[in-house]
Amino acid sequence: MLAQPGDLSNFIVASTREQATWVYGLLRRLLDTPLASRTAQLSELAATIDAHPDRDQILDALRDFWSHHSYVRVIAEAGLPDEIFLVRELFVRALKHLMPEDEVQGDLYVLLDSVNLKEQDARWLASLPDSLIEWWAPVFRPSVGSVLTASKLLALRAASVALSRDLLTLGSDDDITRSSFFHLPALVERVVRQPADFHDWETQRDACLAELRHWNRQMEEEGTSASLIFRLRLLRSLVARIDQVLALRRPATDVRKFAVVVVHGFAAQRSLGSIINVSIRRLARSVVEKTGRHGTHYIAQNAKHWRQLGAGAILAGVITSFTALFKYAISSTISAPFLVALGHSLNYAASFLLMQAGGFLLASKMPAATAATLVDAMDDPGQDHMASVRAISQTQTIVTIGNLLGAVPASIAVDRVCYALSGHPFLTSAEAAHGVHMLFPLQSLTIPFAIVTGVFLWLSSLATGWTANYIAVSKMEPAICHSLRIRYKIGSRRAVWLSHWVKHHAPGSVGYITLGFLLGAVPILVALFGIPLEVRHVTLAAASLGYAFDNLWLSGALTRHDVILSASGILLVGFLNIFTSFALSFLLALRAREVRESKARRFLREVGQEFLTNPVSFLVPQQDAQ
Numbered sequence: 017m018l019a020q021p022g023d024l025s026n027f028i029v030a031s032t033r034e035q036a037t038w039v040y041g042l043l044r045r046l047l048d049t050p051l052a053s054r055t056a057q058l059s060e061l062a063a064t065i066d067a068h069p070d071r072d073q074i075l076d077a078l079r080d081f082w083s084h085h086s087y088v089r090v091i092a093e094a095g096l097p098d099e100i101f102l103v104r105e106l107f108v109r110a111l112k113h114l115m116p117e118d119e120v121q122g123d124l125y126v127l128l129d130s131v132n133l134k135e136q137d138a139r140w141l142a143s144l145p146d147s148l149i150e151w152w153a154p155v156f157r158p159s160v161g162s163v164l165t166a167s168k169l170l171a172l173r174a175a176s177v178a179l180s181r182d183l184l185t186l187g188s189d190d191d192i193t194r195s196s197f198f199h200l201p202a203l204v205e206r207v208v209r210q211p212a213d214f215h216d217w218e219t220q221r222d223a224c225l226a227e228l229r230h231w232n233r234q235m236e237e238e239g240t241s242a243s244l245i246f247r248l249r250l251l252r253s254l255v256a257r258i259d260q261v262l263a264l265r266r267p268a269t270d271v272r273k274f275a276v277v278v279v280h281g282f283a284a285q286r287s288l289g290s291i292i293n294v295s296i297r298r299l300a301r302s303v304v305e306k307t308g309r310h311g312t313h314y315i316a317q318n319a320k321h322w323r324q325l326g327a328g329a330i331l332a333g334v335i336t337s338f339t340a341l342f343k344y345a346i347s348s349t350i351s352a353p354f355l356v357a358l359g360h361s362l363n364y365a366a367s368f369l370l371m372q373a374g375g376f377l378l379a380s381k382m383p384a385a386t387a388a389t390l391v392d393a394m395d396d397p398g399q400d401h402m403a404s405v406r407a408i409s410q411t412q413t414i415v416t417i418g419n420l421l422g423a424v425p426a427s428i429a430v431d432r433v434c435y436a437l438s439g440h441p442f443l444t445s446a447e448a449a450h451g452v453h454m455l456f457p458l459q460s461l462t463i464p465f466a467i468v469t470g471v472f473l474w475l476s477s478l479a480t481g482w483t484a485n486y487i488a489v490s491k492m493e494p495a496i497c498h499s500l501r502i503r504y505k506i507g508s509r510r511a512v513w514l515s516h517w518v519k520h521h522a523p524g525s526v527g528y529i530t531l532g533f534l535l536g537a538v539p540i541l542v543a544l545f546g547i548p549l550e551v552r553h554v555t556l557a558a559a560s561l562g563y564a565f566d567n568l569w570l571s572g573a574l575t576r577h578d579v580i581l582s583a584s585g586i587l588l589v590g591f592l593n594i595f596t597s598f599a600l601s602f603l604l605a606l607r608a609r610e611v612r613e614s615k616a617r618r619f620l621r622e623v624g625q626e627f628l629t630n631p632v633s634f635l636v637p638q639q640d641a642q
Contacts, residue, residue, distance in 0.1 A: 018045055018061045024068055028077045035081050036120035036127060043131050051140055055148070062151050078155045082124070083162070089125035091158055091261055092166035095281015097250055128282055138280040142272065149272050157271060158264060164208040167261045171204040174224075174254040177247055183231065185491075196223035197251075204258060211265040217258075224255050235489070244489070322414065325377055329415040332376035333422020333555055337430055339367040340423075340559035344443065357540040364556075365532025372524050379416035379590070380473050380554055381531070383598035386412070405623055409634040416590055419555040427562025441567040451564030452578050454550070455557060455585030465552040466589040470596025472534040477601060480527030493519040554590035561586060 027038055049057050065074055120127060158166070177183070178197035192198055200220065207217045228251055235244060260277055263269045346359040371378055386408045434442040443451065454460050487493060496502055497515035506514070535556075539549040561582055568574035606616050627634055 018042055018057050021064065021068055024065060024074050025070060028070060028073050032081075032122055033120055035077070036122060039081065040120055040127055040131065043128075047131060047133070047137060051136065054140060055144060058144075058152075059148055062148065075155065082156055083159055084122065084124055086123040086125055087158060088162050088165045088169065089123070090128060090278060091162060092169045092257070093125060094128070094278045095285050096253055096257060097246075097285075129285070133279050133282040135280065135283050138276050138283060141279055142276045144272070153271050156275065160208070160265070163261055163264050164205065167204045167208055167258055168201055170254050170258045170261065171201040174251055174258070175200050177251055177254070178224075178227075180247075182244065183247065196220060196227045200224070200258075204262065207262055208265060214262065214266060217262055221255060221259055225252070228252055228255075325411060326414050326418045328374070328376040329379065329418025330422035331374065332371045332378050333419040333424075333559070334426040335367050335371055335376065336378075336419070336423045336555045337426035337559040337562065339363060340427060340556055340563060341430060341442065343556075343560075344447065344563070353540050353544065357537040359536075360540070361533040361536030363532075364536050365529045368528035368532055369525060372521065372528055377415045377418075378555060379412060379419045380469075380593045380597065381476070381527075382412055382415060383473070383594045383601060386598070402622065402626055405626075406634055410636065412594065413635045416554070416594070420558050420586070420590075423555050423559040424562040424565075427559045428566045431563050431566040435566075435570065441563070441570055443563050443567045445567065445571060445573070448564040448567035449573075451560050452568065452582045455552075455561060455582040455589070457581070457585050457588050459581075460585075461548070461550070462552055462585050462589060463592065465550050466554075466592035467596050468549065469535070469552050469589075470593045471600065472531060472538070473593060473597040474600040475534060476527045476531035477597070479530035480523045483526040484523035487518060487522060552589045552593070554586065554593050557589050558586050 023038065027035060030038065046054060046057060065071055068074060118126070175197045179192050179195060184192060184195070203216060203220050207213050228248060231248055235248075257277075260274050264271065264274060342363045343360060346356060346363060350356050350359055368378070431442050434440075441448070455462055457463065493515045495515075496518060497512055499511065502514070503511045535551045535553060539551055542549050564582075565574060565579070568578070605611075
């Protein structure tokens with residue numbers, strides 16, 4: 017039995033804290049009861065109260081307890097975020113899991129939050145018989161004053177969030193009085209006092225939801241942030257809760273539905289995963305879209321474009337040969353780990369930025385962008401998906417080959433110049449031997465190192481997409497172009513040039529700088545913790561292998577065995593770099609765009625079958641594509 021008759025008698029004369037302790041124990045015992053017998057226990061409690069000689073006083077005491085002013089918090093806040101910024105909300109929720117709290121201090125919200133309600137409790141409440149709901153409804157039904165206070169609090173909070181400057185700038189007009197949220201508090205108060213005007217609230221609610229949809233469309237076009245996504249979701253939840261609270265004033269309203277909403281809110285509000293998942297998924301979608309736009313530049317469209325990409329890939333390989341040269345020079349002249357990490361990072365970043373400035377392509381940088389483009393094509397029924405796959409694969413092949421054709425011969429040529437000037441190859445014999453043996457697929461850690469490098473490539477693509485998204489959502493391009501301060505300092509023409517550079521080149525630059533520091537600094541930093549990690553980047557490894565080959569050739573130590581194994585290692589590194597980066601980007605794009613798993617699997621099966629039927633078409637463009 018949940019409560020004895022003597023306990024019920026004591027509840028009438030108990031202090032507020034004693035009553036709260038009794039209610040907490042009652043709820044705890046009820047929730048610990050298996051679902052199969054929980055309804056019977058609650059019915060038995062109602063029957064015990066009905067049979068008690070002080071029935072009316074007990075019910076009055078229960079109503080007084082639940083009419084505490086903190087009941088407004090239960091109505092207005094259960095399940096809704098406490099904060100209006102994502103990071104603060106995550107911190108508050110994490111803190112609730114760690115910090116103790118006085119559950120019976122007199123705050124009903126704290127008491128209900130502490131009993132650790134679950135989703136199954138909400139489903140159980142929804143399944144209760146109507147007779148039992150009608151018996152308990154007078155105890156828990158909020159008063160008119162509580163409904164008025166809760167709805168006004170919700171409306172004031174919604175107006176405060178909606179009228180923040182960054183949300184207003186998403187609209188086409190900065191006149192805040194035209195916002196559907198501006199007059200919300202006054203309207204809500206009137207509807208609570210005059211329930212017959214509920215239709216006015218419905219009109220205003222629809223206008224608020226239309227404004228939210230407009231903001232969502234603006235963010236899809238111009239970019240977004242996790243903070244904006246979080247606040248728009250909060251606004252939608254606030255409008256929905258106002259609708260539910262105002263409906264309590266209508267005679268035909270089913271109070272059970274609102275009680276289920278409250279229990280569901282308490283069950284969900286301590287969760288960190290749900291709030292992160294929704295916000296990050298929307299942000300990931302925007303980042304993926306921006307990355308996909310850059311990916312279209314990496315797909316050859318015609319014969320002229322093929323020649324341009326091939327020539328650019330060869331030149332990128334030539335630049336990488338000097339990157340490898342400086343890498344060896346830094347390692348041999350600097351001993352301090354921090355300075356080596358900084359030197360390698362700056363060396364890589366500078367070479368990548370030089371490639372971008374010249375419009376040269378690096379094969380390993382393409383997969384993350386083209387994966388997002390491919391998912392875009394999957395979402396568009398008007399596009400030939402298989403043609404997109406072929407175009408991406410063919411371009412990837414020609415750029416990879418171009419990088420290798422540029423890197424290896426250029427490295428050998430540079431090494432011959434060093435030999436002519438100094439009388440010996442650039443690398444020592446030990447360095448050359450290590451440069452060859454480290455690429456042996458089964459005799460070294462080339463495979464895991466190449467996979468980790470693929471992860472670095474994917475992370476750099478996220479930096480590219482995030483930067484493009486930030487530039488879009490902050491309207492940086494028009495701000496630079498039209499800024500009077502910038503125009504005064506550098507002139508109108510340079511301001512226009514700078515705005516164009518920021519839009520078209522800043523995201524790629526940030527991605528390349530990120531990649532440079534990931535490749536240059538992370539292996540050395542993790543080595544400080546005893547974790548062996550080396551970079552296995554296909555173009556950089558090929559350039560390094562060119563220096564090693566030339567040294568061993570000149571000394572007569574180069575063998576066919578070494579050439580075959582190290583060359584196969586280069587091919588394996590290239591495959592793993594590209595596959596890892598592409599796979600991670602493809603999975604992220606699928607999740608961000610909410611593509612069904614069945615559709616993705618069907619698409620992959622079609623690609624696999626087509627590749628087995630005609631593998632050459634994925635590597636070399638057909639005659640009609642020329």
